[in-house]
Amino acid sequence: MSTPYGSDRRPGPEGEQEEPIRFTDRRRIDPLTGEVRTPGDDGVGGTQQGAAAPPGTPPTPDEPEIELDDPRIADLEKQLEERTNDLQRVQAEYANYRRRVDRDREATLVSAKVSFVNDLLTVLDDLARAEQHGDLTGPFKAVGDKIANVVTGLGLESFGRDGEPFDPALHEAVQHEPAEAPGPTVTILTAVLRQGYKIADRVLRPAMVTVADRPDPTAEEQ
Numbered sequence: 001m002s003t004p005y006g007s008d009r010r011p012g013p014e015g016e017q018e019e020p021i022r023f024t025d026r027r028r029i030d031p032l033t034g035e036v037r038t039p040g041d042d043g044v045g046g047t048q049q050g051a052a053a054p055p056g057t058p059p060t061p062d063e064p065e066i067e068l069d070d071p072r073i074a075d076l077e078k079q080l081e082e083r084t085n086d087l088q089r090v091q092a093e094y095a096n097y098r099r100r101v102d103r104d105r106e107a108t109l110v111s112a113k114v115s116f117v118n119d120l121l122t123v124l125d126d127l128a129r130a131e132q133h134g135d136l137t138g139p140f141k142a143v144g145d146k147i148a149n150v151v152t153g154l155g156l157e158s159f160g161r162d163g164e165p166f167d168p169a170l171h172e173a174v175q176h177e178p179a180e181a182p183g184p185t186v187t188i189l190t191a192v193l194r195q196g197y198k199i200a201d202r203v204l205r206p207a208m209v210t211v212a213d214r215p216d217p218t219a220e221e222q
Helices: 071-118 121-132 138-153 217-221
Strands: 156-159 171-177 185-194 196-199 202-205 207-215
Touching: 071 196, 071 202, 121 138, 171 185
Parallel strands: 171 207
Antiparallel strands: 156 196, 185 207, 196 202
8 A cells, every 4th residue: 555655564574575564644734735624534534625525514522422322311301300300309498498487587577567566556555545545635736646647658557346246255345235125146346445456467466355246236137
């Protein structure tokens, strides 16, 4: 076989042909054609860019192709599934943590409001009595309105009105008037001796009321 630099065989000492001497040309520029060699061109029989391979042909990858039934694919799919499950579990734990933190923060805020407003309930009672007697006037009324606005802004709500249904969770009955006629009855508030207050779903104190049994209008309609 001939190369650009002569024969690749040398005669032996007795005229026998020795094994050919092969070499690898690592030069990127072919010395004969002046063209750039492709990465697979070793200078002996490689393909030169623009000679044998058509333009736009992607180079052949060096790594071997992986078959679809290769055990490595199944192993990778298993690892991917495990990592996905781990990520979903971490996301669920973080979501639960955020909900718990938000709930604790809200409970702490309500507790702080309750602790502050509890000290003002007696002041609110005095303002209510002064208003009932007509003494809440002038500068005293302006101060009372400001206090009422502050506690209302904190979420304080009063409850207990004449004619409302009696609720033992909200009302403290100090007097009970039974019904005069037999039949189904409902218990309603007849007088509110002291207002009840609550913030959100927490009752600061129940309303002190008097109650009476009255005929159930729903039963009469039926």
